[in-house]
Amino acid sequence: MRALSSPQQMTAVVQAAAAAGINHLETAPAYGPAEDFLGTALAQVRNSGGEPDGGWVITSKILPGCSLEDGQRQLHGILGRLGLTRLDNLAVHGINRPEHLDWALDGDGAAILQWAVASGTVGQIGFSSHGDDALIDKAIRSGLFGFCSLHLHLLDPQRLPLARLALDQGMGVMAISPADKGGRLQAPSTTLREDCHPFQPLALAYRFLLAHGISTLTLGAAHPKDLELAQALRAADDPLSRQEAQAIEQLEQQRHGRLGPDQCHQCRACLPCPAGVPIPDLLRLRNLAIGHDLMAFAQERYNLIGRAGHWWEQDNASACNRCEACLPRCPHSLPIPDLLADTHQRLQAAPRRRLWG
Template identity: 35%
Template sequence: MQYRRFGRTELSMPVFSCGGMRYQYKWQDVPLQQIPADNQANLEATIRRALELGITHIETARGYGTSELQLGQILPQLPREKLIVQTKVAPTADPNEFRRTVEQSLRNLKLEYVDLLGLHGINTPELLEYSLCPGGCLDVARQLQAQGKVRHVGFSTHAPTQVIVQAIETGRFDYVNLHWYFINQFNWPAIQAATRHDMGVFIISPSNKGGLLYQPSQRLIDLCAPLSPMVFNDLFCLSHSEVHTLSIGAARPQDFDEHLKTLELLDQANQILPPIIQRLEQAAIDRLGQEWLETWHLGLPQPEDTPGQINIPVILWLRNLALAYDLIDYGKMRYNLLGHADHWFPGNKATQVQQFDLRQCLANSPHADKIPQCLREADQLLGGEAVKRLSQSD
């Protein structure tokens, strides 16, 4: 394993983290006695495998159902000083509720403290305000820190880049969990801001949200050769020193294996990556055209400023990926979340796009005439039944 300084926390962070949202029994809280023995055994085997590999960062959240409770059955058995344990709690308008939830997380984990506490899902300006207002959730987190129950405080986010940057520029957080990987590089300005503030940078779900890379399209496999798409993406992310760790959402002990192939390549990234990136970029140009790729995102409205709250930027981005790299399954998964994921993935699909006049909201786009048809194409290509977020699953 390799390690990087996690910003001003000064923690020695492994470049891979063990994310806790895929090995738990349920996305809802259930009594410990209802958790099957084989599920608990698999979780414990996954944690022990992570530690054997030097993956000392165990990351979970109060919103991950039974994850905390199940981790509480094994973490107290392990050498505490060798672990970096992180949980996340959603900010609320009532800071006392936030405090109670953090204390419940500590009881679930059976730990006296967590190394990292994240305010979970600062996805909107309103949630940022809940967090930062005097006496709000961040102040409560700092009080818990003073009591020795929390060592460092950060936030996780699925927000638009400008909201993430706004949160970072307050200088009040120690680290950030955010999305950034090859197919979604929009948050690079936020990573740069975090670097300026000496914050730890944790990349959320690079293999799942980064393109369903555990079941990649054949086109992506061919374009990323001789690397697997998963290893390519890991190497792409970690070739940037501003990035400190990538989450591996392991569901079983062997889920770490493919990622580990990245480690021996890190010092060769400057030689290995450029030809693969060039192939990927040229493949997108061949199918979409260079002018479109360079300008499609310009002047697009946000969902709240669009008739029907259609999320035009996300839909066009998913269409690009589907056409350029045959990421149809990934596009369907993400597209069909629209309208069902609240602030975690806001806005609606383009199912009813023909009913709306988009001319005014697209007035600043160089592709205003083309975009309505692109939205219709995307809905035909990616539309289907609504998809629930994992946390909404049974």
């Protein structure tokens, strides 16, 4: 979704992916001209004999909520743009709310997905989600899906139990943007570099996920050089080395040292908030801003709140009315209303446009 300056840029990235040992390409109609460019790139790579051994695995997505007729039309459009007669993987793009899962399980979505597989148009069905843990858990346990794409990050590992649940059920698991949405690790702060020493933050993040059995990492490559680290780690799915484990422990210790008793431990015991404030998610951004000097990333994510529809939270820390319902629930006795006020003061900034949407 990032190599979109021209079809030539996309082709260069796809060629570099094949050379790096990558065989899985994931896209979506929502990503501007991505599918058109990718279709051109696939044809050029095929004609030059540069496809990976065994061919490509291609994933695309449809947004929830469409009718059966529209869903069929969308899928035929995907195939046409990509120059394919069959799609390996079709994902529901963003099961972020309960009604999205209802659509997939019992509504028109169920008819679309059943038709897609029964007709041989699609190999398997999956989903991506930016939703809450309970919703993702329900989707995984539904038995409908063969794979899922989740936010799984070194600096935000709370969904790893959901990934393990999916893996235990034989599902494929893809980590959504462990680089950019994982903390903009492709351009880390000096502090984070020092905290991860002797490893690059992004290399440590990739190894953390691979060692947990995550089957696919999305890389978001805009240029061939963005795939160099992937090529270096192409067979690096063994358990963490002692040195890597020590670096992760060091990372956590440094974060705790800077935050002290005000660190939010992400236990989520403070929820539900009567005012609807997503307390742990907001305090996680505070943790990253103070704990690793990831201020630019934290501000970017904070200022998407209320501006990205169902893809991100709706209420920021200013919605806290100091009712103090959260205080007796917190096992660490955090002054949550004060920390939320501090979060808002630190992170509020001019809004930025989301890459998509």
